[in-house]
Amino acid sequence: MRGEWRFHSAGEIIFGRGTVRRTGEAVRRLGARRVLLITDPTLVAAGLHQPVEQSLAEAGVTVDRFEGGQAKPTVEAVLACVAAMGQGQYEALVALGGGSNIDLAKGAAVVLRHGGSPADYFGENRVPGPILPVVAVSTTAGTGSEVSGAAVLADLAHHRRGSILSNYVRPQVAIYDPLMTVSCPPKVTADAGIDALSHAVEAYMVVDSVTEAGGEDPASPYQGRSPLTDLLAEEAIELIGRYLRRAVYQGGDLEAREGMHLASLLAGLAFSNAGLTAVHALEYPIGVASGCTHGVGNGLMLPYVMEYNLPSCPERLAVVAELLGEEVEGLSVWAAAEQAVEAVHRLKADIGLPLRLRDLGVPETELRRLAEETAQIVRLLRANPRPFDVNSLEELLRRAW
Ligand SMILES: NC(=O)c1ccc[n+]([C@@H]2O[C@H](COP(=O)([O-])OP(=O)(O)OC[C@H]3O[C@@H](n4cnc5c(N)ncnc54)[C@H](O)[C@@H]3O)[C@@H](O)[C@H]2O)c1
Numbered sequence: 001m002r003g004e005w006r007f008h009s010a011g012e013i014i015f016g017r018g019t020v021r022r023t024g025e026a027v028r029r030l031g032a033r034r035v036l037l038i039t040d041p042t043l044v045a046a047g048l049h050q051p052v053e054q055s056l057a058e059a060g061v062t063v064d065r066f067e068g069g070q071a072k073p074t075v076e077a078v079l080a081c082v083a084a085m086g087q088g089q090y091e092a093l094v095a096l097g098g099g100s101n102i103d104l105a106k107g108a109a110v111v112l113r114h115g116g117s118p119a120d121y122f123g124e125n126r127v128p129g130p131i132l133p134v135v136a137v138s139t140t141a142g143t144g145s146e147v148s149g150a151a152v153l154a155d156l157a158h159h160r161r162g163s164i165l166s167n168y169v170r171p172q173v174a175i176y177d178p179l180m181t182v183s184c185p186p187k188v189t190a191d192a193g194i195d196a197l198s199h200a201v202e203a204y205m206v207v208d209s210v211t212e213a214g215g216e217d218p219a220s221p222y223q224g225r226s227p228l229t230d231l232l233a234e235e236a237i238e239l240i241g242r243y244l245r246r247a248v249y250q251g252g253d254l255e256a257r258e259g260m261h262l263a264s265l266l267a268g269l270a271f272s273n274a275g276l277t278a279v280h281a282l283e284y285p286i287g288v289a290s291g292c293t294h295g296v297g298n299g300l301m302l303p304y305v306m307e308y309n310l311p312s313c314p315e316r317l318a319v320v321a322e323l324l325g326e327e328v329e330g331l332s333v334w335a336a337a338e339q340a341v342e343a344v345h346r347l348k349a350d351i352g353l354p355l356r357l358r359d360l361g362v363p364e365t366e367l368r369r370l371a372e373e374t375a376q377i378v379r380l381l382r383a384n385p386r387p388f389d390v391n392s393l394e395e396l397l398r399r400a401w
């Protein structure tokens, strides 16, 4: 473990049932009186915008609504959002939704302050300074975008996806009201929940110094593991083991919804400081090739990457097994670590996630190309505890196929 580490978060985190009513006062604390609410038609149909707008109105905040959010937001959607604002003179953006709407809002907030296209800021630390404040009201239990320094956007014109990675894009306020996640359908719950598990397990496996592993910038949002990210990841893994199945199958189970929302917060704080591994690197090309959701792509690769990494971090994976509720007493560290891999396979099967790459419609002939594309994502691969090259990536994809 390095001697020095730092930790970044959203400016303020508000957690608990009913806390959506705090949105207005949180906006006022930022000094804003005129905001744009960024959301999507599904959430408006579910009425989730109502308590947000009511809270804003009660606090004397003027609000306009942009409903152009979409799953896996694009650069084009961000530009449409910015164009729709016209001369709106908004002092803050309130993002209501899952990772997609929050990332859309972050992209818009960057462009509003610094100009250009969100794609100009893809990569690490390319945002030159603070952005328009974002207040994130989370409606899924998964991505951690409410607290993270990342915004993931598809760039249709260039057939790629990119991430804006900067501590400047962390929201000023993150509101986690578990009641706002109750209407999530089982598939959204499963996808988002496995993404949170992936964040936590990856943050727990990541090398302990990204800089030493070849990172060029010590101010990188991803710093490698620290005692704090380890604690957060451990708690998140335990919560997900206990509550994800319940949240998927009994959507109205408030204890499970609250447990998952907390897990997504803790996992978000963990990964957005420690960093991620090969799972998220593989998800990029798999997501583009198959059109699957972020959660499905990560969930698919997670146990295979854990298995590949086992020789590099058996003790850590043995802890993961225990945290997921596996019976590990009397087992060797290695056998316990293998149980962690099995536990994730079982959890995925239980919540109805695809188990094989072929189930996503990816042809076997594409695997080499996917490996080659993944190998370009050095930022994530360098943080993986066991090194990869194109051949080992291809072999891993073959195992998952
Ligand atoms: N910025 C980050 O740090 C980060 C991290 C991981 C993932 N992501 C990104 O987040 C996106 C995935 O986000 P997500 O998994 O939260 O899902 P999402 O935001 O894409 O939402 C999925 C669908 O569920 C609907 N939905 C959301 N909440 C609902 C609710 N409470 N009730 C009913 N319907 C609801 C949405 O309208 C949408 O149609 C991907 O684009 C991914 O790349 C970002």
Ligand SMILES: [Zn+2]
Residues within 6 Å of the ligand: 143, 195, 198, 199, 280, 294, 298
């Ligand atoms: Zn993710």
